[in-house]
Ligand code: HEC
């Protein structure tokens with residue numbers, strides 16, 4: 001009996017260990033080719049009826065935040081400016097990777113946050129605006145959109161491609177002067193030489209990456225490591241993973257060294 005238990009334990013640990021090792025290898029492989037484990041449902045599968053209407057409203061707010069929730073927005077960004085491809089893109093904090101991991105504790109506000117409360121943070125800092133109430137129609141619609149997108153995703157686990165890539169420390173300290181060269185060669189075409197972004201027929205085509213109309217100093221991307229991870233996987237747009245890690249660190253250091261709105265004082 002005793003022997004059997006020990007044997008079972010050994011089997012258990014070896015299975016766990018190989019799962020961990022295999023999991024790590026799988027993650028490494030996946031990060032380079034950008035394939036997430038979870039594929040969110042197709043756009044066409046948003047159902048008809050009142051639930052579908054709420055989901056569609058959430059998607060509109062997410063992709064055209066000025067038009068559908070402009071009251072809460074203080075810059076030229078939309079949620080999709082960072083949560084790329086309508087919140088579906090792996091390694092750009094996709095909504096399907098977020099939904100099943102809330103409520104979650106955040107040291108930033110020292111409490112357990114619901115998904116709606118997490119979204120309020122992005123309104124205040126990333127959108128440099130004011131947070132809609134958690135029970136507002138705006139947050140209800142955004143939560144419905146996230147809920148729909150994560151249908152079938154396991155809950156309580158961090159899925160591959162969820163959040164953003166955690167960069168290993170760079171070989172030499174991030175250098176904004178080197179970063180400026182990368183920026184001018186690889187980014188300025190779309191985001192403008194002064195980081196101001198570009199409009200086309202009065203509408204924002206490429207979002208500002210610094211200056212009065214960009215995210216403020218309280219935002220997640222106002223952190224060189226986090227910004228480097230976002231850039232490494234996603235920028236230049238559609239050419240993700242084409243910069244070296246050092247280039248991503250340098251250009252992130254350059255972008256975050258430029259002026260932008262201050263962090264708003266806590267209410
Ligand atoms: C300037 C970039 C930016 C904009 C704009 C932005 N966010 Fe975020 N958002 C982030 C970053 C960075 C994180 C943190 C990701 C991480 O830590 O892995 C985040 C996290 C989140 C999360 C939690 C994700 C997770 O996996 O835990 C949600 C939900 C979210 N944002 C919703 C929104 C909504 C809704 C909007 C629009 C009102 C918005 N965001 C606008 C950058 C942005």
Ligand code: HEC
Nearest residue numbers: 080081082085186187190206207208209231235236237251
């Ligand atoms: C081909 C055009 C293009 C190039 C080149 C490009 N970007 Fe972007 N970038 C975009 C677009 C478009 C978005 C917003 C995505 C959306 O709204 O769907 C974006 C979003 C961003 C964001 C988040 C939103 C914001 O305004 O802060 C950052 C940061 C960013 N890019 C940095 C960079 C950096 C750094 C480079 C150079 C390494 C770069 N981009 C190159 C088109 C581009």
